[in-house]
Amino acid sequence: MLERFLTDPEATGPFQWLGWSDPGRWRRRWAQDGLLSDEGGQLMVVTGADRLGFVAWRKVVTSRSSYCWNIGAQLLSEARGRGVGTQAQRLLTRYLFAHTPVVRLEADTEMGNIAEQRALEKSGFTREGVLRSTVFRDGQWRDVVRYSLLRDDIASARSPASDRPSAGGAGGERTA
Template sequence: MTAGGVSLRPVTGEDLDLFETAFTGEEGTGAFQWFGFTSALRMRRRHAEDGLLGPDGGVLSVVAGRDTVGRVEWFRSTWGRMDTSFCWTVAIGLVPGARGRGFGTQAQRQLARYLFDHTRAQRVQAWTDVRNLAEQRALEKAGFTREGVLRAAQWRGGRWHDQVLFSILRDEEGS
């Protein structure tokens, strides 16, 4: 998938090396995505098993030109029974040098399109910290609608943080 100079593709071993290096600490993840140190072994094991592409979610690399600049992820969420009311929740992580260049907007737009094209989901959603104005703008530019604030929904950095919930529906994608 390619649009606006950005493409999504399956994760390679080299991408995993980049993710481990770039997203190891707060300086790489950014303050809104730093949840502490975690092992990279789980992601490497899953990559060996299914290429990080499964029925309940996945990870794709974000590529600008020839450079991997980050990753997008999705996982099943529900607003009722999983068999009738599931949706996808999406997330993105860009390496520091790739932020603020429109790559996130393009990647999130492409991911929503991909999920609508290849799954039966009616809804794709994302959330971000209420102070993360850059990500809120990127989601809106990607076609997502701001729905509201989830109070004290995310534990990070020793305290609870409010999140802003966004979504895009199947019939809104591409409009």
């Protein structure tokens, strides 16, 4: 199923097709480390027996002694628009905060990918800004929007005594 994302432009959707890639790449990684390592990983998104896509994370070194995770999701076209990506990203963020010491998760998406921006906001991420000419796709450089979620954001959202508003507003704003 993952190989469809490397060989079928229709499966990837308008924002994920970056050109042809080696379809054997996933099988080699699976044989090497099960798609899980200290540098990142990939998990399949499933509902019942249906394989709908995957979520991934990769290490971003932020200083000599610290790092954060950059996360992403990719769903097959038939799984989009049903809240599957939002739920998968929520589960991934819980997993990463529960099992790794990071305090920051990041996610980048193309400016025009409004659905992914909304999914990130629904998952508690805060819009931080625009990174210009970051992704080369379909013959041109494209801007991306950077989002983040901090460990403290999760703790604040769970604390009933917290006076911090919940995350989720567009444009880096917090909304109640």
